[in-house]
Amino acid sequence: MNGKEKRPVQKSRTKRGEGNPGSGPVGIIGGSGLYQMEGLTIEEERVVETPWGVSSDPYLIGKVGTLPVVFLSRHGKGHRYLPSEINYRANLAGLKSLGVSRVLSVSAVGSLKEEIAPGDMVLVDDFIDLTRQRPMSFYGNGAVGHTPYGRPVCSDLFEAFSGACEHLGLPTHRGGTYICMEGPAFSTRAESRLYRQWGADVIGMTNGTEARLAREIGLCYATLALATDYDCWHPDHDMVTVADVIRIMNQNVRRANTILLDALERIPSVRKCHCADAPKSALITDPARIPQKTREKLSFLGLEPNPS
Ligand SMILES: CSC[C@H]1O[C@H](OP(=O)(O)O)[C@H](O)[C@@H]1O
Ligand SMILES: Nc1ncnc2[nH]cnc12
Numbered sequence: 001m002n003g004k005e006k007r008p009v010q011k012s013r014t015k016r017g018e019g020n021p022g023s024g025p026v027g028i029i030g031g032s033g034l035y036q037m038e039g040l041t042i043e044e045e046r047v048v049e050t051p052w053g054v055s056s057d058p059y060l061i062g063k064v065g066t067l068p069v070v071f072l073s074r075h076g077k078g079h080r081y082l083p084s085e086i087n088y089r090a091n092l093a094g095l096k097s098l099g100v101s102r103v104l105s106v107s108a109v110g111s112l113k114e115e116i117a118p119g120d121m122v123l124v125d126d127f128i129d130l131t132r133q134r135p136m137s138f139y140g141n142g143a144v145g146h147t148p149y150g151r152p153v154c155s156d157l158f159e160a161f162s163g164a165c166e167h168l169g170l171p172t173h174r175g176g177t178y179i180c181m182e183g184p185a186f187s188t189r190a191e192s193r194l195y196r197q198w199g200a201d202v203i204g205m206t207n208g209t210e211a212r213l214a215r216e217i218g219l220c221y222a223t224l225a226l227a228t229d230y231d232c233w234h235p236d237h238d239m240v241t242v243a244d245v246i247r248i249m250n251q252n253v254r255r256a257n258t259i260l261l262d263a264l265e266r267i268p269s270v271r272k273c274h275c276a277d278a279p280k281s282a283l284i285t286d287p288a289r290i291p292q293k294t295r296e297k298l299s300f301l302g303l304e305p306n307p308s
Pocket of ligand 2: 186
């Protein structure tokens with residue numbers, strides 16, 4: 001194949017139960033404005049059937065340099081899913097079945113602080129979850145689990161993002177609390193002011209759900225939040241619009257992509273964090289009493305309980 005010919009992208013479908021859980025490719029979930037990744041050589045587009053259905057889009061499986069990467073567009077290409085409609089469980093279960101153990105997320109957020117200006121990066125280190133109409137757990141149906149979640153962001157991935165932003169000399173806020181609202185409408189001013197009183201830094205509609213589910217299944221997860229607007233608390237910007245968000249995102253999407261490429265290189269080859277341990281202590285149900293169907297679902301996630 002000469003350099004000018006485009007390698008054909010294979011299309012395939014994984015049936016339930018196939019896959020290769022464990023460490024492996026890095027997963028990247030792109031949010032509003034980031035529907036593909038520059039620098040990723042795509043070798044395959046794969047649809048994975050999980051017990052929770054299929055992901056927002058086919059997974060783009062390939063390499064960045066020599067590093068294996070799986071990219072997923074959170075809202076699907078063309079931005080087809082509302083934050084409440086995204087099948088977060090399928091998205092994450094599919095990534096895990098493809099051998100992903102680390103997930104880097106990129107998201108557009110509104111700023112709740114004067115010092116976080118549109119265009120700034122925020123490395124989120126905590127969440128407040130205000131969502132109310134989306135599945136929040138892989139547990140249930142006869143398997144009760146309570147996952148430790150006190151530190152929701154993976155320290156390895158946080159440092160990888162932080163190192164990349166520092167290296168690139170970008171305006172970055174190291175740490176910040178992300179309010180995850182249901183949407184899809186943006187907040188009212190009273191809500192926005194309340195979140196500021198709570199000490200939150202940024203607001204979005206997706207990452208709280210993703211982070212919690214990732215932790216349930218032992219995936220490392222961190223967010224690069226790109227401030228696209230001042231949320232409506234701001235006296236000069238009392239109306240957030242999609243046009244404003246997308247304009248700022250488009251101005252910064254190259255930057256976000258560059259940060260991702262740099263951060264990928266900084267992820268330690270051996271996990272030093274404790275994210276993978278979270279599921280080990282979660283289950284309270286007597287494994288012998290877990291129904292077979294539920295057991296199969298847990299098994300898809302690599303979490304099949306041992307009978308005591
Ligand atoms: C397009 S404005 C609101 C939309 O943007 C954010 O999406 P994502 O987190 O996927 O970047 C926000 O959460 C809303 O879904
Ligand atoms: N102000 C805002 N509120 C919620 N989600 C957002 N995504 C980007 N800006 C946002």
